[in-house]
Amino acid sequence: MAAELNQSASRRAAILRILRESTVHSQDELVKALRKHGFDATQSSVSRDLRELGVAKAGDRYIVPDDALAINHFEAITTFVVDVHTAGPSLTVVKTTTGTAQSVAVAIDKSNWPEVVGTISGDDTIFIATEDERAQRQLLERLREIFPNIGQGAFGRR
Numbered sequence: 001m002a003a004e005l006n007q008s009a010s011r012r013a014a015i016l017r018i019l020r021e022s023t024v025h026s027q028d029e030l031v032k033a034l035r036k037h038g039f040d041a042t043q044s045s046v047s048r049d050l051r052e053l054g055v056a057k058a059g060d061r062y063i064v065p066d067d068a069l070a071i072n073h074f075e076a077i078t079t080f081v082v083d084v085h086t087a088g089p090s091l092t093v094v095k096t097t098t099g100t101a102q103s104v105a106v107a108i109d110k111s112n113w114p115e116v117v118g119t120i121s122g123d124d125t126i127f128i129a130t131e132d133e134r135a136q137r138q139l140l141e142r143l144r145e146i147f148p149n150i151g152q153g154a155f156g157r158r
Contacts, residue, residue, distance in 0.1 A: 011039045012049050016064055019055065024062050056103040063103070074146045077103050081147040084140070089133035090117075092140065094126040101126050115139050 011034065018024065018033045027046050034041040041049075055062050058076060081104060083095040096104050105121035108128065115135035120127045130136040143150075 007039075008049070011041060011045070012053055014039055015046070015049055015053065015055070019062050019064050025060050030062070054106060056106045057099060058103045059100065074107050077107055078147060079149055080104050081143070081150055084143055084147075084150055086136060086140070089136060090130050092128040092130065092136060092143075094128060094143070096124050096126065098124045100124070113139065113142065 014034060014037050015030065018030065018037070022033070024030050024033065027043050027050070030046050030050075031041050031043055034046070050062065053064070055064055057063070058080075063076070077100065080096045080100040081094055082097060085093045085095075087093050094101075094104065101121040101124050105119040105126045108116060108119055108126070115130050115138040117129040117131055117135075119129070128139060130139055
C-alpha cells in the first residue's frame, strides 16, 4: 500500500513537471510522456491524477492551475465565458466555450469567494450555487467585472 502511494505521488509530480515543460493536448499524449519517464500509467490513472491535481483543460491543452492562474485567477480565461443566467435565487448558470467550463470553475473555486457555496462543471456549462439571492447578486457583480464578453442582458434573467 505504501509503495502504491509513493508511486502515485511520484507519477503526479512527473505529470506536473511534464505539463509545465511542454504542451500536452490529450490524456493519451500524457500517458506516452509518462512512459518515456519510466511510469507505467493508464488513461484512467492519468484521468484520476489530473482531477486530484486540479489540472484543467484550457482550449486544446492541459494547464496547471497554479501556473495559469498565478496572479489573476481569471487572466488566462476571460474570453471563455459567453453567457450567464440565473436559475432561481441560489443557482447561477455560466455557459462557456466548448471544453473550457472546468478551467473557469477551477478559477472560481480557487478564488474562495464567500458568496460561492460550490461549483459543478461539465464541458461548456457551470452551475454555481450561492446561499441566497443576496449572495447571487454579489456573484453576478464579480462575473460582470471579470468577463467582458458576455452581454449585459444575460445577467439577472430568471
